[in-house]
Amino acid sequence: MTAIHSRSTPEGFAERTLTNLYQVVTARKSDPDRAHEVTQLANSLLGLIIFPFSEGQFGSEPAPKAAESESVAAWSDADKPVWQVTTNNCTCGQQSTNKTKKNTWKAGTIRCMVYHVRNAAAHGRLKFSGNERELAEVWLCAEDGANKEPFVANWTASIRCDQLLGFCKELAKLVPPTSQ
Numbered sequence: 001m002t003a004i005h006s007r008s009t010p011e012g013f014a015e016r017t018l019t020n021l022y023q024v025v026t027a028r029k030s031d032p033d034r035a036h037e038v039t040q041l042a043n044s045l046l047g048l049i050i051f052p053f054s055e056g057q058f059g060s061e062p063a064p065k066a067a068e069s070e071s072v073a074a075w076s077d078a079d080k081p082v083w084q085v086t087t088n089n090c091t092c093g094q095q096s097t098n099k100t101k102k103n104t105w106k107a108g109t110i111r112c113m114v115y116h117v118r119n120a121a122a123h124g125r126l127k128f129s130g131n132e133r134e135l136a137e138v139w140l141c142a143e144d145g146a147n148k149e150p151f152v153a154n155w156t157a158s159i160r161c162d163q164l165l166g167f168c169k170e171l172a173k174l175v176p177p178t179s180q
């Protein structure tokens, strides 16, 4: 068995999440009734995005910092998969009198994108385009907004699920290898 990071680290948990996802992809190919890869990818957002970019035990310190200095435009220019943003009125980086405001990173950074995807996933504001079985045939739409009741989206975006997997893998590269 190949050595991997501890399950209790963001890297180790993400590695296991991807391994399980690939198992589901393989399992569906041999028996379509027994595995659902689009669903597994949506479930995997916990290990691939929510945990590494949280402040809890699984939170990565370097990844969110690195994401602040990466721009969505630069990723797109480099043909790295990114979400296609359709509503772009977020307040990331704007001056606020509220000193506890945490989203001080600039709008249009990868940190901004991950923040809104994280919120969408954590609050169930995700929608699939349909019930197709292949990752490359389904789009995932996400929405986020500061106004909760009534909810008003100030950031909406969509991505094809195979590209979402690529986006998550690019995010994982922001975590430098440890000496473990």
Ligand SMILES: [Zn+2]
Residues within 6 Å of the ligand: 090, 091, 092, 106, 107, 108, 112, 113, 115, 116, 155
């Ligand atoms: Zn933002």
